[in-house]
Amino acid sequence: MRYVKELSNRNKIISEHTCEALYEQxxxxxxxxxxxxxxxxxxxxxxxxxxxxxxxxxxxAGTNFCSKIDSINPVNTLAVxxxxxxxxxxxHTFSSSNESLLDGKEVKEAPAFIESLYPFTGDMRFNVxxxxxxxxxxxxxxxxxxxxxxxxxxNYYKIYDREVVQKLDRLSFIKTKTREEVLKRLTLAxxxxxxNYDQNxxxxxxxxxxxxxxxxxxxxxxxxxxTSPYQFLMQLRLNRAKGLLxxxxxxxxxxxxxxxxxxxxxxxxxxxxxxxxxxxKYRKSKLx
Amino acid sequence: xxQSAKLFYVQVKQLNDADAFYTxxxxxxxxxxxxxxxxxxxxxxxxxxxxxxxxxxxxxxxTNKIVLNSDDCxxxxxxxxSRGVIFKKTPSYLSEGLSVEFSDPYGNNFIILExxxxxxx
Numbered sequence: 334m335r336y337v338k339e340l341s342n343r344n345k346i347i348s349e350h351t352c353e354a355l356y357e358q359x360x361x362x363x364x365x366x367x368x369x370x371x372x373x374x375x376x377x378x379x380x381x382x383x384x385x386x387x388x389x390x391x392x393x394a395g396t397n398f399c400s401k402i403d404s405i406n407p408v409n410t411l412a413v414x415x416x417x418x419x420x421x422x423x424x425h426t427f428s429s430s431n432e433s434l435l436d437g438k439e440v441k442e443a444p445a446f447i448e449s450l451y452p453f454t455g456d457m458r459f460n461v462x463x464x465x466x467x468x469x470x471x472x473x474x475x476x477x478x479x480x481x482x483x484x485x486x487x488n489y490y491k492i493y494d495r496e497v498v499q500k501l502d503r504l505s506f507i508k509t510k511t512r513e514e515v516l517k518r519l520t521l522a523x524x525x526x527x528x529n530y531d532q533n534x535x536x537x538x539x540x541x542x543x544x545x546x547x548x549x550x551x552x553x554x555x556x557x558x559x560t561s562p563y564q565f566l567m568q569l570r571l572n573r574a575k576g577l578l579x580x581x582x583x584x585x586x587x588x589x590x591x592x593x594x595x596x597x598x599x600x601x602x603x604x605x606x607x608x609x610x611x612x613x614k615y616r617k618s619k620l621x
Numbered sequence: 622x623x624q625s626a627k628l629f630y631v632q633v634k635q636l637n638d639a640d641a642f643y644t645x646x647x648x649x650x651x652x653x654x655x656x657x658x659x660x661x662x663x664x665x666x667x668x669x670x671x672x673x674x675x676x677x678x679x680x681x682x683x684t685n686k687i688v689l690n691s692d693d694c695x696x697x698x699x700x701x702x703s704r705g706v707i708f709k710k711t712p713s714y715l716s717e718g719l720s721v722e723f724s725d726p727y728g729n730n731f732i733i734l735e736x737x738x739x740x741x742x
Binding site: 454455456459460463467474476477480481484 | 699
């Protein structure tokens with residue numbers, strides 16, 4: 334089932350509930366893509382990654398984009414695209430001082446985001462879930478849809494600041510261009526971990542994907558994200574296991590395998606050490 | 622009346638106009654009532670958890686700042702704005718969640734608060 338809503342200001346929302354889908358296109362507008370259950374495989378400019386319910390992806394206008402869903406259970410997705418004037422106006426208002434806004438200079442600049450995966454948490458999650466709920470109820474009010482979309486952008490700019498701008502500041506390179514290049518490569522490393530967390534991936538694999546040496550990756554990853562790639566991977570596996578415990582009826586052994594752990598006992602120990610509760614007690618607490 | 626509901630006493634200039642504002646603009650259920658033996662008042666059922674007593678006279682337990690709980694602040698903001706309610710600012714993010722403020726015609730301040738648990742899994 335696919336639902337497309339195009340607003341008079343050219344903002345667009347596509348909501349889909351499907352087991353199989355394949356899209357290949359040049360993305361004509363700034364788009365944020367969400368997945369509420371299952372996963373969507375994507376390819377942006379020959380880079381592959383996977384959107385899970387704890388992440389969202391941002392795609393700039395004009396990017397070649399390919400996405401695929403192939404799942405036994407239906408996958409719920411939502412894509413919000415922003416009309417050119419809407420996003421330019423927002424970007425201008427957000428990034429200009431009050432004085433220059435009062436001068437009423439013409440808006441020319443369009444933003445260029447780092448196309449990647451970002452954490453789907455906090456206010457962004459609350460607002461998008463509200464929008465999804467309203468759309469499922471048949472919302473037609475353009476003013477309200479635009480309000481949700483405005484807040485979606487507002488939330489994204491805050492996440493972008495936290496995930497990109499603040500991380501750039503943490504890197505110790507003097508030249509801005511070097512910092513930007515290193516962060517881009519670290520982003521590739523993170524994307525690779527997020528999309529292959531269930532595989533037996535090695536540090537060498539991650540470094541190769543990021544076009545960095547292992548030592549360089551270790552040092553800069555820790556600098557930017559205050560955690561090692563291994564710790565990041567473990568935390569991600571544990572968080573996704575939490576999600577599966579909460580939303581599925583898979584057995585513990587199945588979940589252990591699904592999130593890439595080999596040994597149930599080490600998973601249980603790590604889960605308890607991290608969250609102060611055993612996986613089964615956690616599941617029970619969520620059922621209650 | 623819900624026994625666990627919060628109760629606010631609010632002064633308004635004119636009960637009939639206030640009834641129209643709370644019913645038509647805010648879309649709340651109102652009920653004419655008596656506050657004391659001789660004093661008329663209006664009971665407003667604001668959000669299921671909040672009741673407001675409107676009266677024309679001044680009482681010592683009255684307030685002019687009322688917090689209304691919301692499941693979806695943006696929805697309430699758009700709905701009320703389309704009914705002519707004027708907001709002080711656009712919705713803003715607090716550590717407790719999303720909120721937005723407006724006043725009634727008598728200067729009583731209302732805060733719509735959508736509480737959000739950011740630590741929830």
